[in-house]
Amino acid sequence: MKKTNQEVVVNRVKWILLGVTSLAAVAFAAEHIFFQTAGTSAFGYVKDINNLRQVNKVLQNYELLVIYNQQNSKDDLYLVDTNLKTKYSLDVDGITGKLKMNTRTGDNLQTLLWEKAEDATEVNYDHEFGLVTTGLSQCCGANTGYRIYDVKSGYLILSFNSFSDNPVVQHPFVLDVPNSQMPQRYIGIIGADSTRDQDFGAPDAGKVKTALVKMGIVNKFYQRLQIDMAVASGYAPSILSVTMEKDSNVTGSDKIEISRDVATLWNIDGSTEPNAVEGVQIKIILNGGLGDKTVIIPVLKDRLSLDQATVPEGVSLKALAI
Structure with missing residues (x-):
């Protein structure tokens, strides 16, 4: 018996649906879950005991960092659970926050590496250098204090305030040697108005504590320098700007590329010698009611150089014991 056009169409639809169902079944059967987790985010808008409107937020999030391992020529996975x-x-005005985080690794993310908890109001990531960056904001003009952690170990490399125009803070100043396995060098500046990690020493006579300049690498803290400054009556010290520049006094510094607070040291391309790390300087402009004061600290032989630093009248620079 000859089929009607309607029957032919119905049969075709059946075969199409059967094919789609079969493909879906194959895809489902082929899926393999290496690792799976879940958490709950929440939002609350309330009136507190002081009759003030308050916003409460809980953000559960996950970030997967993929870092190339030069030793075995493969990608290592790091899952940060926050x-x-x-x-x-x-x-x-004002905000408070609590952060809990942990990191897992392994081909199936089966290995728990480290856990931390701290006061924080934000968390960001640097996929290129393998960093977890936490920030603590507060109120009343305080400068957000940031910390960078090595995602592999949870090691606190250093803390800093951001003086960058980058909208998302992922790292402080970075010195990176291309084509080398030497770890990145990080330089951070902390002001006296930072929300955390103001580990200053006593200021010099007649001056007030103004800034800390820190340099470190993963698993090894290098230096901590303190800037003190004389201020006019009724004034507090202020950091107007901090920039990283090429140091024209170092041969080959013209080859260095500086972008988004990262200095790529092409002047020592491929070097494995730490003492070769040089060619940039940190320029800090301060004011305490007595005019602008410019401090310049060069990086020479893998150190912030006290001897070659430019320190104007009314300002002092000293090394603090680690």
Whole structure:
């Protein structure tokens, strides 16, 4: 018996649906879950005991960092699991936060590496250098204090304030030697108005503590320098700007590329000698009511150089014991 056009169409639809169902079944059967986890985010808008409108947020998030391992020529996986709780008011300035985080690795993310908890209001990541960056904001003009952790070990490399125009803070100043296995050098500046990690020493006579300049690498803290400054009556010290520049006094520094606070040291391309790390300088402009003061600290032989630093009148620079 000859089939009608309607029957032919129905049969074709059946075969198409059967094919789609079969493909879906194959795809489902082929899926293999290496690792799976879940968490809960939340939002609350409330009135607190002081009759102020308050926003409560819980953000559960996950970030997978893929880092090339030069020793075995493969990608290593690092899953950062974060739970960030923040509170802020619509009626007064200020924010508070609590952060819990842990990191896993392994082909199936089966190995728990480290866990941490701290006061924080934000968390960011640097995929290129393998960093977890936490920030703590507060209120009243305080400068957000950031910390960078090595994602592999959880090691706190250093803390810093950001003086960059980058909208997302992922790292402080970075010195990177291309085609080398030497770890990156990090340079961070902390001001006296930082929300955390103001580990200053006593200021010099007649001056006030103004800034800390730190340099470190993964698993090894290098240096901590302190800048003190004389200020006018009624003034507090202020850091107007911090920039990283090429040091024209170092041969080959013209080859260095500086972009987004990262100095790529092409002047020592491929070097494995730490003492070869040089060619940039940190320029810090300060003011305490007595005019602008410019401090310049060069990096020479893998160190922030006290001897070659430019320190104006009314300002002092000294090394602190680690």
